Each structure stands twice: as structure tokens, then as C-alpha cells.
Amino acid sequence: MSKVRVLAGTRKGAFILTSDGKRENWQVDGPHFSGWEMYHLKGSPADPNRVYASQTSGWFGQIIQRSDDGGKTWHQPGTPPGESTSTPEGMPKSESNKFVYDTSAETGKPLTTHQFYDGTQHPWEFKRVWHLEPSLTDPDTVYAGIEDAAIFKSTDGGKNWKELSGLRGHGTGPAWQPGAGGMCLHTILLDPSNAKRMWIAISAAGAFRTDDGGNTWKLINRGLRSQYIPDPNAEVGHCVHHIAMNAKRPGVLFMQKHWDVMRSDDAGDNWSEVSGNLPTDFGFVIDVHAHEPETIYVVPIKSDGEHFVHEGKLRVYRSKTGGNEWEALTKGLPQKDCYVNVLRDAMAVDSLDKCGVYFGTTGGQVYCSADAGDSWNPIVRDLPAVLSVEVQTLA
């Protein structure tokens, strides 16, 4: 019988929630890395036992953890305990937590600054890994989206990381600026039909696409309109919160922008608004049904000044028409006195026949719907604030 494994990253550790395909009875394992901020955990589609985790701390910086047994045990892939940092020949060995921007003369020269809060130019400074995206085909290849915004790649299971500096070399870097959450690269989408194509999103720069494996990148923000920047239709500067895609229909993208829910039918070249009848179109998460590519989910948040759900009601909104026409999904969710947020990486879908939808809240609840959103049940209610939710569907 199929199983599901939910990977929940929280402000104070990681939790692994498992169930059989009925998704009624859950085992809760954790906290792993207790006391650390776990920004994101994600399993490899090529090897479900391979799971990567971003462990971070304001005190101690960034750690990458890896599990090769589905989250039972973990290690830092570059630096196992008791091993020397150098080879017998004296060469430095790998360090899984080392993210160093490309400053080479060839590609690093134009990449030195971005726009800071005060409008001055500010050097890129590594803060943390927001998102880990394992390759669709190779368990040892994984991408990392980091703050300050850049994308890194490891091809040795997270031991060594190298920046794909063509992104920061795009030329618009000096116009990128941090949002309130920092200048983070938080979304990485891989195209299952084209190994050279991927999409990323940055707050607050916008969305980019590469068609050559990450060497060069194209801004794809046409159609986005943001009233909070001097030129609402600017090419760069939009605060994209998240982008989602149905793997069976790559190129049709759905975006939750700071305000506005958007869609693109041409791989991001053009966007149109599909907020429709949402009570508010501010929010962070967005996801797509595993089998119905026109069925999408968002959780409207009251406003950018009030990061909690509208009217004290936790409602997932579903559109079965690819946007514009939305219905509130409330069964099993609190409909009074609820003031939680759902952060950008905290929603996921499984691929069981009856698609499961999952999300976590800043109040520490992780909810599951085993019927595509019609009804919801809490898997856990009292975790630390949930930063990310991913799900693995296991045979």
C-alpha cells in the first residue's frame, strides 16, 4: 500500500510525519535538529530515501544536512564527524555548509552589489538557504536558493556547492532589493520535459527562467503589476512570493505575488491576473493539484501589514478553472479567532489517486486533506511555527 511522508520544517526543528495512503493515522517523528530553524526539507524524486535539509541559525550560520534513509539518520555530507578537513596531500576537503559567491574575474566582477533598504548599493552577503530542490533524475544533484539571492548547485550530494553565477550576472542585480523577509531566492522549479530549463523567483526582484541549464537567465515579469514600486510595470523589482507548476504540464505556471495571483501559459513570458473573487489576493503559498492541472490552491492573507488570515478564518481557496473562480474550503479548518499565516514553502500536494493537499501554519498546525481540499484534518496542532511543508508519495 502506498505511504506518504510529510517533511515539515519549523522555527525550532524538523518533523517527519508518516501515514499510509488513507492519510488518517499519523506517526510524528521529531524534532530533528531541535532548536534550529529548518527552512526547508525536500526528498529526491530519483531516490525517496535521499532527503536534503537546510538547517540555519542566526548564531551559527548555515548547515546542510542529508539523510540517505528517509530521515531516520542525518549527516553533514561534506564533513562527517572525526574526519580531517584536508586530504593526505594537504588539499582542503569538501564543506557542505560553504556557500561562497562567485567572485572570479570572468563572471564575478559585475556581481558585487544590489540595492539596499536605504537605496544605496550593498554587497551580497550570504545569510541562509531558503529552498533545496533535488534533481528530478540524479539523487546527488541538488539546487539551493539562498539569501542574499543566488542559486547554487551541488553534484556530489551536498558536499560542495558552486554558484550558477549567470543569474546574478544577469545585469539587473543592482536593482534587486530585499523585501521585509530579506532578499531571498525561494522558489526553484525544474522542467521535467527539458533538463536545461528551470524557473526561479526572488523577493524582491521577480521571476527568471533559464533555458541553458543555468548559464544565462531571462527576466520573465511581463504582466506583473506592483503598486509598491515606483514603476508598477517595471521589468524588475516585483515581490514574487511563490510559483507552482503541475509537472505534467510544464510551462503553465501559477504565481502568488505579494498582491495578486497570476498565471502564465507560455513558460513565464507573459502573465495575467487570475485573482478573481478571492477575498484578498495577498498571500504566500500557491500549489497545483497533482492530476488536475487547472485546479490550484491558495491561502489568502489579509494584507502585507497584517500577516494573518482574513476575518479570523483559515480558508484554503481552490479554483478548478485555473484561476478567477475560487471557492472557499473550510471543512475542518478553524472559522473563528484564527490569526495564523501560511508561509511560501508551506504547502504541498501528494500524487495519490485522490490528491492529498498539505499545509503548515505559523501557529504550528500541519493540516492534511485526503480529498483534494474538500475536508481537512490536523496531523499535528502544536509544532513550532511551520516554515515549510513537502510531501513524498512512497510506493
Add this chain to the structure above:
Amino acid sequence: MIRVVLPFHLRTLAHVGGEVTLEVAAPVTQRTVLDALEERYPMLRGTIRDHGTMQRRAFLRFFACQEDLSHESPDNPLPEAVASGKEPFIVIGAIAGG
């Protein structure tokens, strides 16, 4: 033998329970102690000093012999009591909420 006290989370990362003891050749300085610490426990690289700049991370401090040595040059000799192993070199996290 140099004694080093690490904060809880770094002890967990390094898989050690209590104080760490290190052989450090003279001169005994912040730099030579931390170099020896990271050589023995490579998983700590980047957690005490920034990978690129090798500067102390902002929310960590270095104490020894009831003194805050955080702003001392990393190449200044540490107190004799640390060099002799009588007193530990303490890496401590800033007290902060959250």
C-alpha cells in the same frame, strides 16, 4: 592541552558532550585554537567564523579568564591560563530571544 567550551548547539553538531581538549602549537591565539578546533571537528567550519572573511560570527563571543576577548586581534596571544590549560577558552552565543 587547550580546553574549549562550546555552546550547546555546536556540541551537538560536533558530537561531543562536554569540554573539548586540543593540542595547539605555540603561539596559542584565537586563530590557532579555532584552526585546531575546525581541523578536529570540520563540521564546525563556518559556524564560529565566517567562511569567507574568517571573522567571528556576530552573535558569538569569546570569553576566557573572566574577560571578553571578542574584539581582540585573532593573532594576539591568549592568556597564559588558557595556554596552560588551567582555564578554558569559551565560545558563547549571545543571549537573545526567539
